Amino acid sequence: MPHTRQSLDIVTPFFNEAESAVAFAAMLADLEVEIAARFNCSVRTILVDDGSRDNGASRFAKSLTGNWEIIRLSRNFGKEVAVLAGLDRADADLVLIMDADLQHSKDVSLELIAALLAEPELDVVYAVNSREGSHSRGRLSKLFYKLINSSQRFDIPANAGDFRVMRRPVAKALTQLRDKRRFNKGLYAWAGFRDKAIPYSPAERVGGVSKWNGLNLLAFSLEAFTSFSVVPLRIVSVAGLLAAFAGAAYGLKVLIEVLFYGVAVPGYPSLAVGVMLFGGLNLAMLGLIGEYVWVTLSESKDRPVYIVRDVVESRSRDTQQ
Structure with a gap:
């Protein structure tokens, strides 16, 4: 004591x-x-x-x-x-x-x-x-x-x-x-x-x-990541790189098929899939960056x-x- x-x-x-x-x-x-x-x-x-x-x-x-x-x-x-x-x-x-x-x-x-x-x-x-x-x-x-x-x-x-x-x-x-x-x-x-x-x-x-509740915990988790971790940004960056490599590989495959095998280039379906894939990745990345920007803005106001x-x-x- x-x-x-x-x-x-x-x-x-x-x-x-x-x-x-x-x-x-x-x-x-x-x-x-x-x-x-x-x-x-x-x-x-x-x-x-x-x-x-x-x-x-x-x-x-x-x-x-x-x-x-x-x-x-x-x-x-x-x-x-x-x-x-x-x-x-x-x-x-x-x-x-x-x-x-x-x-x-x-x-x-x-x-x-x-x-x-x-x-x-x-x-x-x-x-x-x-x-x-x-x-x-x-x-x-x-x-x-x-x-x-x-x-x-x-x-x-x-x-x-x-x-x-x-x-x-x-x-x-x-x-x-x-x-x-x-x-x-x-x-x-x-x-x-x-x-x-x-x-x-x-x-x-x-x-x-x-x-x-579940939504509160999800929002709290997101706030934790944006305050203490860069992992979400790195995950989205890696996903973007993988998607870019996948797109490049697919484009090379189409080019080889057209030049050497005379295969017709796939039309609208391929274009739609590509737009949806890359558009979704871009929107996800912009949303995540927006979360980090919002945290920075909140801190900079000095309220x-x-x-x-x-x-x-x-x-x-x-x-x-």
Whole structure:
């Protein structure tokens, strides 16, 4: 156990999680007691309301105990940005990031903190989801990480998300990364630091529904590639070269048949196939380049990553009472 009293900030983004508020607040109260007893840490909770349309913020404010604050963003900026907003407010010795739907449990949180404090050389301890998904989804996930980690000087761990605890220098380093289109998994890996993985199985949601569907995951994957990998451009470039060589080979075949064998040149069908093939490749390449250009444009505008509507603190509530 540390001899000096340390501080810990719990950063929790949420969006339309009113159904989980009471149960999450109760779990946090138990977690704070355990952290104080086991690790001699003072605890503050920083919740980030990512533009919720329900009464989640007010339900959290009524249910939370101890030292807490709720940062309400002006609209829904996305979970990745909401995590940054919480890190911007955090200034404790340790920072724990967890979700409000109770899939990140108290026991695993304590395990993460214990692992970090047990090894002074560690900077980050993160949780890795060990639950097996569907067979097709698992294969796509493996392919995604294999592609995005190719030709990189760092590896993005598979099935590792925001559920992690870090020391203050790590949290401050992450706040310096002001990407507008954020992929936190990539940013964590890019920042480096000495880390350790701990497997866990997410608990069932207490309320509400998951905000991630197939289309959202596909868009998120595309954003990850355009932010951290040149592989899609290289794949399209190789496909274009292969198509060009195939076209040249076919043209040579037709020329030889006409000159030496007197075979009539194929007409409209061959032309239509060629136009469709090369036209499709060109449009695909232009679309992919457009994605990269859009990312570049978004970053160059230099808008703020998020806008805070207001901040509700436990102290202000106590004053009002």
